[in-house]
Amino acid sequence: MSQSTLLNYTHSKPLIQTVPYFHALDDDALRDVAQEMVERRYQIGELIFMEGEPDAGLHLVAEGHCKVYRLSEGGREHVLATLGPGDSCNEVPVVDGGPNPANFAALEDSTVWIISAEALQRLRRKHPALNDMIIKNLAMRCRQLVKRVYNLSFLSVTGRLAAFLLERSDEHSALSRRTWTQDEIAAHLGTVREMVARAFKELNAAGLIVVDRHRIEIVDREGLAKLV
Amino acid sequence: MSQSTLLNYTHSKPLIQTVPYFHALDDDALRDVAQEMVERRYQIGELIFMEGEPDAGLHLVAEGHCKVYRLSEGGREHVLATLGPGDSCNEVPVVDGGPNPANFAALEDSTVWIISAEALQRLRRKHPALNDMIIKNLAMRCRQLVKRVYNLSFLSVTGRLAAFLLERSDEHSALSRRTWTQDEIAAHLGTVREMVARAFKELNAAGLIVVDRHRIEIVDREGLAKLV
DNA sequence: GGCCCCATGAGACAAAAGTCACATACACTT
DNA sequence: AAGTGTATGTGACTTTTGTCTCATGGGGCC
Secondary structure, three states, X not given: OOOEEEOOHHHXXXXXXXXXXXXXXXXXXXXXXXXXXXXXXXXXXXXXXXXXXXXXXXXXXXXXXXXXXXXXXXXXXXXXXXEOOOOEEOHHHHHHOOEOOOEEEEOOOEEEEEEOHHHHHHHHHHOOHHHHHHHHHHHHHHHHHHHHXXXXXHOOHHHHHHHHHHHOEOOOOOEOOOOOOHHXXXXXXXXXXXXXXXHHHHHHHOOOEEEEOOEEEEOOHHHHHHHX | OOOEEEXXXXXXXHHHOOOXXXXXXXXXXXXXXXXXXXXXEEOOOOEEEOOOOEOOOEEEEEEOOEEEXXXXXXXXXXXXXXXXXXXXXXXXXXXXXXXXXXXXXEOOOEEEEEEOHHHHHHHHHHOOHHHHHHHHHHHHHHXXXXXXXXXXXXXXXXXXXXXXXXXXXXXXXXXXXXXXXXXXXXXXXXXXXXXXXXXXXXXXXXXXXXXXXXXXXXXXXXXXXXXX
């Protein structure tokens, strides 16, 4: 288990104000928030909290990357989101008191800030601007989820891969972040590795992408967009 | 197009306070909300608003039933939710300013109350209790959507039908609300009518349900639960 | 260089889902 | 009572997805 350290203001403030999540907060609010935050470090692969367990608090990724995911009976994994610095998760149980809706684990050695539901409750009362942030964030998550339902229900694996590639590529170019394995992509698309391999082959054969030794280059954005 | 009528306080108050959505509001807030609500009536089958269009405002179903749904290229329909009296939808664009995430249409002749984003913005500032309601509602929607992603990605059609039946049946008994056609159920499960027919046959053969002339009786709740 | 691990490519097969076609049953109208 | 339109039951077939298995290949480590 990771040890927890209470942050003091001077520690966290420089970092905290870089988080888009807290952009709308004034210094006063920022200081109060920082005082309620607990910092924890997790090693690569480590489980941060589990679905079904009582509310683990609001989590903010400070460093590293983590994944939000669910597991099937058969042990298959569906990754709902990959979070990087500045991204948050688990606001749902924090505001409705229910259990965590998904698992959360570190993909790399990561630093995470945690605010308990009770602390957030207090902070919200004192700084109503926090309400807006929570609302914005929940709305964003809803949009993501609606899109995912659409993809799962209407698109083939190839179509979902096309959407995946378009989403995480800056104009014309290759994939950002570290390289993704086909297994990881499969977990994002709700399928298995072999299907991802076939879908890559298909997009390649159709001339929409070029796979140059593990570097994926998008050749035809419009063509990909037609598949989603 | 339906005509719109501005509600006055005496009209809407008796109705408005029955809506769970507004339970936490005091009389003062309730009156303000009522004054911003516009009532519209829609006929069976009528489209209320469309996905992709600019924010249509917060919608509250007062009478009748409506569906929130998306359509595929091929014209297949996926129903995200069926709403009855007291249920709300479209808070996402209202709070983030984006387009409507889905279509909304009347399943029966229905009465709907609408609050524009601007009005809600004003109301939220004046009555912070509204923030809590919006947050609770968005959180609930997130949970529903996460569950749906899980079902789509991990469960067979039979499993999804089992989950569907369990969700909308009170203890031991038959389906509530009006009767569902297999087409409607298919649209909820993200599949086609024929698959629903086969899934019913399978659950029937397994002794988990009994289909008695369009009335579906759940015989073995635990058995169904094992499929989800 | 040689070795090993892990990611990928790929074929054969099985299972699930979707499509098409048509028969049947039922509810409501006339 | 007959007729019509819609909902349902069902079989044959295609397509898509998933499983299993093994070959290939590159990167890092000794």
